[in-house]
Amino acid sequence: MSTLITNIAELMTQDLERRVLKDAAVVIEGERISWIGVAASAPAADRVVDAGGRAMLPGWVDSHSHLLFAGDRTAEFEARMAGEAYAAGGIAVTMNATRATSDFDLTRLAMGRVAEAVSQGTTYLETKTGYGLDIEHEARSARIASTVADQVTYLGAHLVPAGQDPDEYTDLVCGPMLAAVRPYVQWADVFCEEGAFTAEQSRRVLTACRDAGMGLRVHGNQLGEGPGVQLAVELGAASVDHVNYLAVQDVKALAASWSGWDPATGTGERGTVATCLPACDLSTRQPLAPARDLLDAGVQVALASNCNPGTSYTSSMAFCVTTAVLQMRLSVHEAVRAATYGGALALHKERGRDADGERAVGSIAVGHRADLHLLNAPSATHLAYRPGMPLTYAVWRAGVRER
Numbered sequence: 001m002s003t004l005i006t007n008i009a010e011l012m013t014q015d016l017e018r019r020v021l022k023d024a025a026v027v028i029e030g031e032r033i034s035w036i037g038v039a040a041s042a043p044a045a046d047r048v049v050d051a052g053g054r055a056m057l058p059g060w061v062d063s064h065s066h067l068l069f070a071g072d073r074t075a076e077f078e079a080r081m082a083g084e085a086y087a088a089g090g091i092a093v094t095m096n097a098t099r100a101t102s103d104f105d106l107t108r109l110a111m112g113r114v115a116e117a118v119s120q121g122t123t124y125l126e127t128k129t130g131y132g133l134d135i136e137h138e139a140r141s142a143r144i145a146s147t148v149a150d151q152v153t154y155l156g157a158h159l160v161p162a163g164q165d166p167d168e169y170t171d172l173v174c175g176p177m178l179a180a181v182r183p184y185v186q187w188a189d190v191f192c193e194e195g196a197f198t199a200e201q202s203r204r205v206l207t208a209c210r211d212a213g214m215g216l217r218v219h220g221n222q223l224g225e226g227p228g229v230q231l232a233v234e235l236g237a238a239s240v241d242h243v244n245y246l247a248v249q250d251v252k253a254l255a256a257s258w259s260g261w262d263p264a265t266g267t268g269e270r271g272t273v274a275t276c277l278p279a280c281d282l283s284t285r286q287p288l289a290p291a292r293d294l295l296d297a298g299v300q301v302a303l304a305s306n307c308n309p310g311t312s313y314t315s316s317m318a319f320c321v322t323t324a325v326l327q328m329r330l331s332v333h334e335a336v337r338a339a340t341y342g343g344a345l346a347l348h349k350e351r352g353r354d355a356d357g358e359r360a361v362g363s364i365a366v367g368h369r370a371d372l373h374l375l376n377a378p379s380a381t382h383l384a385y386r387p388g389m390p391l392t393y394a395v396w397r398a399g400v401r402e403r
C-alpha cells in the first residue's frame with residue numbers, strides 16, 4: 001500500500017544536501033519513504049493525502065529523555081523559581097517515588113509520556129534509566145524502557161544513593177548492575193558533575209560499559225566547567241549533553257572530534273555531538289548552552305527535550321527549536337536540523353536505507369524511515385514566528401499515521 005502526500009508548500013528534508021523543496025510531495029510505502037520531489041511530477045499511489053499547502057519536516061528525534069519515573073517535583077521547581085539553585089540531590093526524591101511504583105504503573109506512565117511526545121511530532125526517541133539506582137530497579141527500568149522507547153541508555157551513574165560509599169556504588173554500577181541491565185540497553189551515560197560522579201568514577205563506568213559493547217554518552221558541563229566534555233571526547237562518546245559551561249579547549253576538542261567525518265556525504269568517523277537542552281537550561285536558570293559558537297566552530301549539535309521531573313518537565317521539541325531560534329541565535333533551518341538530523345547523529349541512526357538493514361531517521365530521503373511531521377503552517381519559520389502555538393497537524397511514524 002503506497003500513500004502520496006501532496007500539496008506540501010515547503011518540504012524541509014534535512015538531507016545531506018539540506019534541500020528545502022517548494023510545492024513538493026512525498027510517497028510512503030510501508031515503513032519507508034519511496035519518493036520525494038516536486039508535486040507536479042509525483043507518481044500515482046494507492047492513496048492520496050492533501051497536505052493543504054502546509055510545511056513538512058522530518059519527525060523530531062529526541063535523543064535525550066528520562067521517561068521512567070514516578071512522582072513530581074513541583075515544590076523543588078517552585079523553590080528554584082524563588083531563587084534556589086538546582087542540585088543533583090533532587091534525583092533521590094524521584095528515585096524513592098519510582099521504586100515505590102508498580103511495574104504496571106511505571107509502564108503506563110512511560111507509555112503516556114511517549115504518546116504525549118509523539119502527538120507533538122516526535123517520531124524517534126531515546127530514554128534513560130537512572131531513577132532506580134539499585135540492581136533490581138535499574139534492571140526493571142531498563143526492561144520497561146526497552147518496550148516503550150526506540151533506544152535505551154543505562155544511567156546507573158546518575159547519583160550515589162544516600163548512605164552508600166561512592167566508590168563502592170561505582171563498583172556496583174560497573175559490575176552486577178551493568179550485567180543486569182545489559183540485555184535491554186544500547187548506551188551508557190554518566191552524570192559527571194560536582195555532587196554526582198567525579199571524572200575518575202565516570203571514567204570507570206564508561207570504560208566498563210564500553211568493554212561490555214555499549215556506546216557512550218555523558219551528562220557534562222551542566223552546572224559549571226568540568227571534565228565531562230574532555231572525557232566524552234577522549235572516550236569517543238556519541239554525545240555530551242548539557243554543555244552549558246564550556247572552556248575554549250572544550251569547544252576545540254569537540255570540533256576536533258569531527259575532523260574525520262565528511263558532512264557532505266555523512267561518511268567517515270563520527271565525533272561527539274554536543275546536545276543542547278534549552279528547556280532544561282530555562283527551568284534550572286542556567287545560561288543557555290552556546291549552540292551558536294559550537295556550530296560556528298564546526299561541532300555537530302543536537303537539540304533534545306531532556307524530559308524529566310527535575311530539570312525539564314516537557315517533551316516539547318518544538319519549544320526547544322523555538323528557544324534555539326529566539327534565544328540561542330540559530331536559524332530555523334539549523335534549529336530544526338539539530339532537532340532531527342542532529343538527534344539521529346547523536347543516536348547513530350542518521351545512516352542507512354533499504355539494503356543496509358538499518359533505516360535512517362531524522363531526514364527525509366528515499367529509503368529512510370517514513371517519520372514525517374506536517375505543521376499547521378506554510379513554513380517551518382512559523383515554529384519561531386508563532387511561539388507556543390500547537391503547530392503539529394499530522395505525524396507519520398515508520399509510515400503509520402499517528403495523528
Ligand SMILES: N=CN[C@@H](CCC(=O)O)C(=O)O
Pocket residue numbers: 088090091094191219222280306308309310311312
Ligand atoms: N543532570 C542530570 N540528570 C537530569 C536531571 C535529573 C533530575 O534532577 O531528576 C538532567 O539531565 O537534567
Ligand SMILES: [Zn+2]
Pocket residue numbers: 064065066219306308
Ligand atoms: Zn538528562
